[in-house]
Amino acid sequence: xxxxxxxxxxxxxxxxxxxxxxxxxxxxxxxxxxxxxxxxxxxxxxxxxxxxxxxxxxxxxxxxxxxxxxxxxxxxxxxxxxxxxxxxxxxxxxxxxxxxxxxxxxxxxxxxxxxxxxxxxxxxxxxxx
Amino acid sequence: xxxxxxxxxxxxxxxxxxxxxxxxxxxxxxxxxxxxxxxxxxxxxxxxxxxxxxxxxxxxxxxxxxxxxxxxxxxxxxxxxxxxxxxxxxxxxxxxxxxxxxxxxxxxxxxxxxxxxxxxxxxxxxxxxxxxxxxxxxxxxxxxxxxxxxxxxxxxxxxxxxxxxxxxxxxxxxxxxxxxxxxxxxxxxxxxxxxxxxxxxxxxxxxxxxxx
Amino acid sequence: xxxxxxxxxxxxxxxxxxxxxxxxxxxxxxxxxxxxxxxxxxxxxxxxxxxxxxxxxxxxxxxxxxxxxxxxxxxxxxxxxxxxxxxxxxxxxxxxxxxxxxxxxxxxxxxxxxxxxxxxxxxxxxxxxxxxxxxxxxxxxxxxxxxxxxxxxxxxxxxxxxxxxxxxxxxxxxxxxxxxxxxxxxxxxxxxxxxxxxxxxxxxxxxxxxxxxxxxxxxxxxxxxxxxxxxxxxxxxxxxxxxxxxxxxxxxxxxxxxxxxxxxxxxxxxxxxxxxxxxxxxxxxxxxxxxxxxxxxxxxxxxxxxxxxxxxxxxxxxxxxxxxxxxxxxxxxxxxxxxxxxxxxxxxxxxxxxxxxxxxxxxxxxxxxxxxxxxxxxxxxxxxxxxxxxxxxxxxxxxxxxxxxxxxxxxxxx
Numbered sequence: 001x002x003x004x005x006x007x008x009x010x011x012x013x014x015x016x017x018x019x020x021x022x023x024x025x026x027x028x029x030x031x032x033x034x035x036x037x038x039x040x041x042x043x044x045x046x047x048x049x050x051x052x053x054x055x056x057x058x059x060x061x062x063x064x065x066x067x068x069x070x071x072x073x074x075x076x077x078x079x080x081x082x083x084x085x086x087x088x089x090x091x092x093x094x095x096x097x098x099x100x101x102x103x104x105x106x107x108x109x110x111x112x113x114x115x116x117x118x119x120x121x122x123x124x125x126x127x128x129x
Numbered sequence: 130x131x132x133x134x135x136x137x138x139x140x141x142x143x144x145x146x147x148x149x150x151x152x153x154x155x156x157x158x159x160x161x162x163x164x165x166x167x168x169x170x171x172x173x174x175x176x177x178x179x180x181x182x183x184x185x186x187x188x189x190x191x192x193x194x195x196x197x198x199x200x201x202x203x204x205x206x207x208x209x210x211x212x213x214x215x216x217x218x219x220x221x222x223x224x225x226x227x228x229x230x231x232x233x234x235x236x237x238x239x240x241x242x243x244x245x246x247x248x249x250x251x252x253x254x255x256x257x258x259x260x261x262x263x264x265x266x267x268x269x270x271x272x273x274x275x276x277x278x279x280x281x282x283x284x285x286x287x288x289x290x291x292x293x294x295x296x297x298x299x300x301x302x303x304x305x306x307x308x309x310x311x312x313x314x315x316x317x318x319x320x321x322x323x324x325x326x327x328x329x330x331x332x333x334x335x336x337x338x339x340x341x
Numbered sequence: 342x343x344x345x346x347x348x349x350x351x352x353x354x355x356x357x358x359x360x361x362x363x364x365x366x367x368x369x370x371x372x373x374x375x376x377x378x379x380x381x382x383x384x385x386x387x388x389x390x391x392x393x394x395x396x397x398x399x400x401x402x403x404x405x406x407x408x409x410x411x412x413x414x415x416x417x418x419x420x421x422x423x424x425x426x427x428x429x430x431x432x433x434x435x436x437x438x439x440x441x442x443x444x445x446x447x448x449x450x451x452x453x454x455x456x457x458x459x460x461x462x463x464x465x466x467x468x469x470x471x472x473x474x475x476x477x478x479x480x481x482x483x484x485x486x487x488x489x490x491x492x493x494x495x496x497x498x499x500x501x502x503x504x505x506x507x508x509x510x511x512x513x514x515x516x517x518x519x520x521x522x523x524x525x526x527x528x529x530x531x532x533x534x535x536x537x538x539x540x541x542x543x544x545x546x547x548x549x550x551x552x553x554x555x556x557x558x559x560x561x562x563x564x565x566x567x568x569x570x571x572x573x574x575x576x577x578x579x580x581x582x583x584x585x586x587x588x589x590x591x592x593x594x595x596x597x598x599x600x601x602x603x604x605x606x607x608x609x610x611x612x613x614x615x616x617x618x619x620x621x622x623x624x625x626x627x628x629x630x631x632x633x634x635x636x637x638x639x640x641x642x643x644x645x646x647x648x649x650x651x652x653x654x655x656x657x658x659x660x661x662x663x664x665x666x667x668x669x670x671x672x673x674x675x676x677x678x679x680x681x682x683x684x685x686x687x688x689x690x691x692x693x694x695x696x697x698x699x700x701x702x703x704x705x706x707x708x709x710x711x712x713x714x715x716x717x718x719x720x721x722x723x724x725x726x727x728x729x730x731x732x733x734x735x736x737x738x739x740x741x742x743x744x745x746x747x748x749x750x751x752x753x754x755x
Contacts, residue, residue, distance in 0.1 A: 022308070024150075026145075031239060031240060032251070032463070032465050033464065033465070034165070034251055034252045034296065035165065035191075035193075035218075035220070035232070035234065035248075035249060036163045036164060036165040036232040036252075036333055037163065038147070038161060038163045038230070040130065040158050040159075041413050042156060042157065042158070049178075058311070059479055061475070062479070068136075070146075071145070071146020071147065072146055072147040072149050072159065072161060073146055073147070074163060074217055074222070074230075074232060076189070076191050076218075076220055076232065076234070077144070077189065077222070079149065079191040079192075079193075080190055080191040080220070081144055081189065084475075085192055085193070085194070085215075085469070085471065085472050085475070086191055086192065086194070086466065087193070087194055087372075087464075087466040087467070087468060087469065087472040088472055088475040088476075090185070090464045090465075090466045091347070091370065091372065091466075091475075091476060091479070092463050093477065094370060094462045094463075094464045095345070095370065095479065096264040096461065097462075098368065098370075098460075098462050101490060103156050103158045103165065105158075105161060105162070107162065107163050107164060107252055108162055108163070108164035108252070108254070109251065109252020109254075110252065112252075113252070113253075113254070113334070113338070114164050114252075114254050114334070115234035115338070116295075116335065116338050116339075118229075118254065119331050119334055119338065120227060120335070120336045121165065121225070122229070122231065122254065122331050123227060123231060123328055123331045125225025125226055125231070126231075126324050126325075126327050126328040126331060127324070127325075128222070128225075129183065129225075129320065129321070129324040130490065194467045194468065194469040194472065211466050212491060213468075213491060215469060215471070247379065248374075248376070248465070248466065248467060251376070251465075301377055309609070
């Protein structure tokens with residue numbers, strides 16, 4: 001059903017062919033950024049320079065996300081803590097993920113509803129509170 | 130933090146990030162899973178109180194765009210009579226295991242509009258609809274929405290001081306609840322009571338997983 | 342440096358353009374208010390019959406994934422209701438190239454999945470005008486392809502190109518299984534039933550989630566006897582009303598339903614109305630960045646001629662070429678204006694024809710429709726006008742040209 005035309009047409013003439021032709025996608029395609037989806041800046045051990053590449057034309061908001069997400073944060077936390085609309089945060093994080101600068105976690109609901117094993121862990125955790 | 134003072138979101142850095150396990154995944158990040166439960170109900174019914182009583186951080190607020198169904202039947206755009214509006218959502222966070230974190234989202238949803246919480250409930254474990262017995266009608270839109278969406282939900286009577294007491298069967302009738310929808314009581318100010326209400330959502334979700 | 346493009350909206354134009362740009366090496370992000378699964382589970386969005394040229398644009402990008410499974414539309418039939426409940430006119434024009442209607446719930450969901458599988462960035466979030474402000478600085482180009490919603494209000498109405506200020510038809514769509522074929526036809530066709538002064542009923546073969554189906558599509562003159570769907574929310578209620586109106590106004594089509602038709606699914610109906618509007622193509626953000634409107638954000642025609650998805654496919658093809666030709670130069674306001682004008686020159690004929698069909702037909706058009714009954718070339722030329730509306734300029738609008746055309750035909754016949 002799904003045609004692979006990665007090498008077809010003018011894409012093959014372009015010097016700017018996206019790597020998807022070779023890799024079939026970004027490193028972690030298909031994540032929907034739920035409000036509870038966790039994200040974290042990559043390469044944090046190497047210091048600020050790698051993720052905050054001085055040569056990039058990052059907007060201040062993008063730099064703020066990089067800094068905030070040195071810890072693990074949810075999409076909603078990023079939005080609330082940086083006082084940015086949720087839709088804006090989703091776009092910026094999606095972009096950073098595509099550039100390999102932020103890691104996006106899977107959530108329990110990525111495939112629909114959370115499964116039984118997770119629900120049982122949740123129940124145990126809530127009963128211990 | 131070196132960017133404090135010149136960057137947006139300085140305040141944000143004072144809310145601690147998640148405590149994470151020591152292990153690392155292949156990309157160097159710690160393994161951790163998140164999920165959420167939605168807390169819904171009319172204005173002033175105790176949604177934020179419940180979130181706050183369980184959350185390990187001060188509840189935060191984010192603004193999001195929501196789809197709302199207008200009550201007006203005068204459609205101008207040829208599409209289902211939906212429109213979008215910006216709404217504020219309160220939420221909290223509770224780490225249940227070192228690699229399992231639960232978010233609690235309070236949804237607005239009373240008044241003239243029938244909110245579509247699709248964006249918020251996507252992937253959720255389930256929902257609590259909180260009811261103030263003095264104003265039961267305010268939770269009708271939420272109950273309607275969750276019944277249609279198929280999301281597991283429980284209805285929780287928030288026990289305010291001085292709330293009138295009713296028989297469960299009378300309340301079920303007043304709320305037109307389906308027989309399978311659990312009706313529970315909780316005191317949103319009390320951490321254990323709130324946690325047990327959330328546990329009941331999970332119990333009901335487990336029941337529905339079993340029924341699938 | 343990869344050029345980063347944000348496309349707001351996941352419809353025919355937005356996704357065709359996104360997939361086309363992606364294949365050419367651009368870094369594309371699409372914003373949709375729904376996931377692919379939610380699109381599949383939602384309500385129908387259009388009647389979306391696409392003709393040869395528009396299908397060709399999809400084919401060129403390898404996106405014609407339903408060519409083998411969607412029913413082929415080989416012709417366009419026209420019937421005119423007479424005063425006594427019979428057909429005063431009934432003919433079939435043959436299309437040079439077949440058309441097809443693929444339920445956009447299938448197509449957009451699949452295209453979105455394909456876009457993501459190929460590494461595209463999908464952001465699921467309903468978009469507010471205030472959000473758009475933030476995107477200008479982070480992308481080389483922001484395209485607004487979110488249809489007729491509130492975002493379109495960012496673009497000023499072009500009153501010179503918008504002859505109508507209010508909706509000219511009320512729309513009621515129902516996808517059904519079980520419609521009997523016309524006994525006198527062996528080819529699939531879009532049937533246009535014109536009810537003078539009242540409105541139109543279109544019957545369109547299509548592919549939906551549950552297989553081949555037919556779309557019953559009423560267009561009612563506002564305030565008239567077909568403008569009665571407001572307030573009817575249940576899908577079955579809408580179908581029942583559609584059937585009873587068919588019985589009254591187009592009994593020959595109603596007969597096709599008497600063996601029992603049913604809605605294809607619970608999301609199989611759509612009602613509404615909107616004013617045909619052409620807008621200025623560029624919105625200026627407060628940060629100074631311009632945003633380019635796409636397809637029906639900037640040219641929203643009434644669906645009476647079924648040109649919406651065809652125009653969207655044209656728009657995506659034209660914008661794709663313009664973006665590629667732009668190379669590394671900035672997507673500034675002047676480029677946006679010029680790009681839109683290229684699109685406008687392509688869809689102005691469809692807009693002119695569509696707006697003309699919304700008004701009571703002048704005598705020479707009535708004569709042409711009647712003449713097509715006995716002259717097949719007129720019927721065929723009318724049918725192929727759905728694919729290439731620019732041809733109407735040469736024979737349809739102007740009474741003198743129409744007369745000359747018919748005379749030429751008769752001369753050839755003799």
